[in-house]
Amino acid sequence: MNLVVAGSGIAGLTAALHAQQSGHSVTLVTKDALGGGCTPLAQGGVAGIYGPGDSPRQHAADTLDAGAGLSDAMAVDVLVGEGSARIAELIARGVAFDRDVNGTLLLGREAAHSHARIVHAGGDATGAEISRALIAQVHDRGIDIVEHAFLLDLLIEHGAVRGVRMLHHGVTLDITADAVILATGGGGQLYQHTTNPLGATGDGIAAAIRAGAAVADLEFVQFHPTVLAAGGSFLISEAVRGEGATLIDDRGRRFVFDSHPDGEMAPRDVVAGAIARQAGLQRSPVRLDATMIGAARLTQRFPTIDRSTRERGFDWAREPIPVTPAAHYLMGGIRTDLDGRTSIPGLFAVGETACTRVHGANRLASNSLLEAAVFAARAAAAAAVPAHSIPLRSQFTSLKPANSDTNCDRSGGFAHSRGLLQELMWDRVGLVRTPDGLAEALTSIRSWAAAAPAPASVADYETANLLTVAEAAASAALARTESVGAHQLSREPALIGA
Template identity: 50%
Template sequence: MTMDHLHGRPVIIGGGIAGLMTAFHLAPEPVVLISKTSLGDETSSTLAQGGIAASLGGDDSPDLHLADTLAAGDGLGDQTASRRVVEAAPQAIEHLARLGVAFDQAPDGTWLLGLEAAHSRRRIVHAGGDATGRELIRALVAAVRRTPSISVLEGVEVRSLFVEDGEIAGVLAVGEGDAITLSTGRVVLATGGVGSLFHHTTNPLGSFGQGLALAARAGAELADLEFVQFHPTALDGPRRPMPLVSEAVRGEGAVLVDEHGRRFLADTPAGELAPRDVVARGVWHQLGAGHRVFLDARQCLGPRFAERFPAIALLCREAGIDPAREPIPVRPAAHYHMGGVAVDTEGRSSLRGLWACGEVARTGLHGANRLASNSLVEAVTSASWVAASVAAASPSAHKRLKPAIVPPRPDASRIRPIASHALGIERDGQTLRAAAMMLAPIAASRDAASDPALVALMITVAALRRKESRGSHFRTDFPSRDTQPRSLRLTFDGAFEASAALSNLLPARIA
C-alpha cells in the first residue's frame, strides 16, 4: 500500500514525548508521525512517574545541575551537550506549561520542586504528584492533533529503512496487515528504550530497541550500548511492565529495608539517594543473599502517602499493599538505556538523512549513568534542535523504492532469558561470550526474534569490550575503573565480526 500524498515529508517514528515534540516543533512543515499504537499508548513516556529536572529554585543554577549530571555520568558525560540541555531546561518547563501541561504548584504559585537521587538541590518538577509522563502525553497529543501539518499514522509499525547511495531513501512499515512504503530522505527515530529485553522491566513490552535495530541494519553507528540503567525500586510482583515506585518516594525520606526491618544502605554514602547504580546493586546483593527488600515510607509519609503519590498508592492497593501501614516489596528492573544511536548536538546520526531523539539517541547527556529525571528534559529540549536540523536539511527527490520483503513482527520473548542472564546488574566475560555466541545466529536469521537478538548482541559485544566497571556497567571480572574513560562506538558489521571472533564462524551478513 502506498500513500502518494505523504511521500517526501519528514517521517518521525515513535508516539512518545520525543516524537510528539519533534513533530510539533516542525510545524508548519508537513510531517508524518508514525506510531505502532494510538498516540501515547504503550510508551515509556506515559509510564514516567518522575518529573523533569530543571534549575528553577532560588538556591539552584544550571551550573549546579550540570555538575550533578556530570557526576552521575561517571566520567563519560559530554560537558558541551549536557550544558546545552541544562541551560535550556527552565525555558522548556515554561514552554510545556504554555502548551497546557499542568505542573504541580506550591500555594504561592511557584513550581513545587522535588528531590531525587544524586541531585544536590530540589529541582524536579512533577505533574499530578507521580503522573508527570501521563500529563505530558495528554497535553502533547492534544497539541499534535490540533496541528494540521502533522499526518498521524497510528497502528503502523516501521519494520525497516530504505538506504540508497549511503543515505536514507524511505521507510517500510506495516499497518492492518498491509505493507506501507514511504519515500523520504529525512527520518527521525524516537522509539524509546530496550527494557523488554529483560524479564524485569518498567518499560512497555514492545520496547526492545526497535529503533536501534533499524539504525544498525541501515548502517548507522551506535554508542555506549553497554549502559543499561536498572531502577532500584520497581514494585515486586507479577505485573508486566513492572509498576515503578518513583525515586521521589525516597526523596521524601523512604528507606530500603530487608524482611527484618534492617536498613542495609545505612552506611552507604547518601544512602537511599546514592546514584541509581549503587542503590540497584545494593538491592541486588540483598536479593541474591536470599533476603526480600522493601521500601518503607511509613515514618516519612504514613497517611499522607496517597495524597503525595496517588498513582503509586493505587498500584500498591491493586497489589494488596497499603503503603501507609506496611512496606512496599521492591526489586531492580531494567528502566533506561543510556546508549543509543550516536548523534551530534542536532540529533544527526552517522547516516545521512537519519536523526534520533529521546532515549533511542546517545547525545552524551547521560554518560554511564543517567541522573534522575534528566530523560524527559532531554526529550523535550532535544526535540526542538532535531526539528530545526530536519527542517534545514534539503528535501530529497522522490525516489521509486525497490520492492522489499517485509520483516516479521518482532518478538523478544526468545531473547529475554539470554539478555536477563548475561546483561543484568552484574556481568562477567564468560557469560557475555556465551550470550554473544547464542545471539549472533538468531540475529542473522531474520525471523521474529532477529531484531531483539541483534540489539541484545550489540549490547553484549559493547559490554565485552568495556573491560572495566563504570556507572551502570559492572563487570565482576573487571571491578575497577579505567583511568582514561572513553565512549565505545559499534556498527552492525562490528557486532557480527566480534561474535565471529568468539566462535570462528561469521554469521551471514543481513542487509
C-alpha cells in the same frame, strides 16, 4: 520539506510540533495508538527549574557526577542551558505541573540531585500529563498521523535516508521523506524484568544498525532500583525516597549506606547494585519503608503508586513493601551530535533511541524527559539544513532486512524464543556481569540470530530487532573491560532478588 517522525512519546511529539511550526510537512508514525509507549508511564518529573541556591551549573555538575565521568560536557551544557525554556514550552502547551496554593511550581528532589529542581504533574503522573497535552497539540495542529504502523526499515538511497518502510494493517507502506527523525524509544523488552511496556523492542535502533548507523553506549542499561517485587514490574518512583522513604534489609537495617554515604539518595547504579547484593545475601527481596511519610501524604503525593500497591495487596502506609531492580532505561542508542544528526545523512534520532552522551554511564533521575524535549526541538530545527552526517563509523551489523510480506498480529512464528533471550540477557548482560557470561551470551545471541527464520508476524519482527540490539549491547559490554556506572563486572555471578 517533508519529514517523517517515527514515535509518539515526548521526543517524537515535540519534534513533530517543532517541525510543523517551522513550516515543514510532517507525518507522525507510531507503532501503536497515540498515547502508548514509555512516556505516559513516567512517574518521575522533569528536572530543570532552579530555586534559591541552585543553578544550571549545579544541575550540570550533578549530571556529570551521576554519569561516572562518561557524559559529554557539551551535551550536558545544552541540556541544562535549554531545559528551563523547554519546561516553559510544555506549560504553554497545556501541561499542568503541580503548584502550591500561590501558584508556584512545586519542586521535588530525587537521588543524586543536590537541590530540589524537579517539576511533577498529578503527583506521580507526569508522563501521562505530558502525553495528554502534547497529543492534544498534535491534533489541533492537523499533523498527519499514521497509527498502528510498525517500522520495518529505513529507506536508503545513495547513502542517505529517504524515508521509512512500515507495516500498516498487514500492508507494506513506504513513506518517502527529506529527513527521518527516529523517536522509537529503548529496548527494555530485552530483559526478563523491566518497567518498559511490551512495545519497547528497540525497533528504531535495530533499523538504524541494519542501515549502517553508528551506535554507542549500549552496554549502559539503567536498572531502576525500586520495582515492586510482586504482581508484575510496577515501578515505585525514586521520588518516594526523596520524600523520606528508606531501604531496609530483613533486620530493618538501612544497608545502602554500606555502599555510599548518601544511602538511598545515591545514584541509581549504586542503589540498584546494593539492593541486588543484599537480596542475594538474604535470598529474599529487600523492603522499601515509606511508613514514616504517612497515609495522607502518600495518597496525595503518589496517588498512582498508592492505588496500585493497594490493588496488589500492600498497605505501604503501614508496612514496608518488597522491591527489586528491573531494567528501566537505555543510556546508549544511535549516536548523534548536539542536533540529533546521526552518521547517516537525513537520519536524526532523539529521546531514548538516541545517544547524545548526556547520561554517560548512568542517567541522573528526571533527566530523560528533559533530554527528550531539549534535543527533539534541536533536531527539528536541524532537519531543515541540507542533509549531512556526523563522521562516525558503525560498530555493529546484524540481521538483514527481512521479507515484509506479512500481517500485523503478534502471534506465531519464532516469538517464543523471546523469553529465552530475555532470560539470557537478565542473567548474563544484566545488573552484574562477568566476562565469561558476556562471551557466552554473545555466542548464543549470534547463533539464534543466524538460525532465525524469516519473520512471519509483528512479534517476530520485534524479536529480530531485540536480537539485533542484544548482539550490539553484549558486544559493547564485552569490549568494556572496566566497571563503570551501570556496567558492573564481577568474577562471580550475582544473585538478584527478583
